[in-house]
Amino acid sequence: MHRHSAARNMRATALIFSSSLAHPVFRFILGRLSVLGDFILDLEGNRMSRTVFINGRFCKPEEATVSIFDRGLLFADAIYEVAGVIDGKLLSFSTHMARLERSLGEMKMKRPMSDEEILATMREMVRLNEVKEGLVYMQITRGSDGDRDFLPKGGAEPTVFMFTQEKSAAETRENDEGIAIVSGPDIRWRRRDIKTVGLMGSVFAKMDAKEAGGAEVLMHEDGFVTECGCTSFYIVKDGTLITRPLSNDILPGCTRKSLLALVAENAVALEERKFTLDEARAADEAFITGASTYICPVTSIDGITLGDGKRGPVTKRLQEIYMDYAQADAI
Ligand SMILES: Cc1ncc(COP(=O)(O)O)c(C=O)c1O
Numbered sequence: 001m002h003r004h005s006a007a008r009n010m011r012a013t014a015l016i017f018s019s020s021l022a023h024p025v026f027r028f029i030l031g032r033l034s035v036l037g038d039f040i041l042d043l044e045g046n047r048m049s050r051t052v053f054i055n056g057r058f059c060k061p062e063e064a065t066v067s068i069f070d071r072g073l074l075f076a077d078a079i080y081e082v083a084g085v086i087d088g089k090l091l092s093f094s095t096h097m098a099r100l101e102r103s104l105g106e107m108k109m110k111r112p113m114s115d116e117e118i119l120a121t122m123r124e125m126v127r128l129n130e131v132k133e134g135l136v137y138m139q140i141t142r143g144s145d146g147d148r149d150f151l152p153k154g155g156a157e158p159t160v161f162m163f164t165q166e167k168s169a170a171e172t173r174e175n176d177e178g179i180a181i182v183s184g185p186d187i188r189w190r191r192r193d194i195k196t197v198g199l200m201g202s203v204f205a206k207m208d209a210k211e212a213g214g215a216e217v218l219m220h221e222d223g224f225v226t227e228c229g230c231t232s233f234y235i236v237k238d239g240t241l242i243t244r245p246l247s248n249d250i251l252p253g254c255t256r257k258s259l260l261a262l263v264a265e266n267a268v269a270l271e272e273r274k275f276t277l278d279e280a281r282a283a284d285e286a287f288i289t290g291a292s293t294y295i296c297p298v299t300s301i302d303g304i305t306l307g308d309g310k311r312g313p314v315t316k317r318l319q320e321i322y323m324d325y326a327q328a329d330a331i
Helices: 003-017 024-034 071-075 093-107 115-128 200-211 254-265 277-281 313-329
Strands: 052-054 057-059 078-086 134-141 159-166 179-185 216-221 224-228 232-237 240-243 270-272 285-290 294-301
Touching: 052 115, 057 115, 071 134, 078 093, 078 313, 093 115, 093 134, 093 254, 115 134, 115 159, 179 200, 200 216, 216 277, 224 232, 224 277, 232 277, 240 254, 254 270, 254 285, 254 294, 254 313, 277 294, 285 313, 294 313
Parallel strands: 179 216, 179 294, 240 270
Antiparallel strands: 052 057, 052 159, 078 134, 134 159, 216 224, 232 240, 232 285, 285 294
């Protein structure tokens, strides 16, 4: 397509999308018109450095704006998903979509895009931003009622946006060094099973842990470990993998779900039960999991070395099994 007609197209689509009356699906389909060839052109026909997605269109980050009355801003009335990207492909997509569906249901929020539209958009985001390894972040807010009121009016169209982030392989799949983590009280709300953006409990905990030399925080409540600041947590004792069972107390991690299925298939002994901080500190091995962290070994908790202070054999085996699965499963 000619550069000038491309710029005209961009202007036309920008005008259409500036109308808040446009239906989100309509906006979604039209928004794709602004993608030309292998990248997006700005109004002057220049290639954009970073492309984000908001309410049906791809644009520069600074052009992705939301109302100050957006409930995501005012009340953290929003949910999100983070899908890992490996070799330019999306990881555990259907698991993320199942959790998104659950979050929308628990929040009684409207769904702005179908799974198919989300997949197409996430793939486009990965392609446009040339992400080889990293993540796609998607957030859906309840939208704006044009005012601030605790009670949602119910008529607002959801706001949906996405961006990508790079993360190097050395930090993720090749991680054999492990990290030191530090414990802290779990001060989060009581619905940690919903993936909402109200994350200050985790942010505080991670900041405190960092000050104490921890790369991640191990949160605990009533003497029992819950999970880490932004990852699921596991210990290994006498060859048995131990992790807290799902409940409202922890996030149902997508990586956790895939890993536990692989653990069952590979006959690794598993106990899903609560365990104390002391039990964690006395473990032979420990590790964390997350969508863009995969499996990361933990070598010390609160300065207490686990095992010989190196990545343990069970952790190593699970990393290998998981990475084989992840590469095969990515779409
Ligand atoms: C509190 C918490 N636990 C666990 C996880 C890991 O979940 P997933 O494997 O789906 O990334 C996350 C990810 O953001 C998280 O925030």
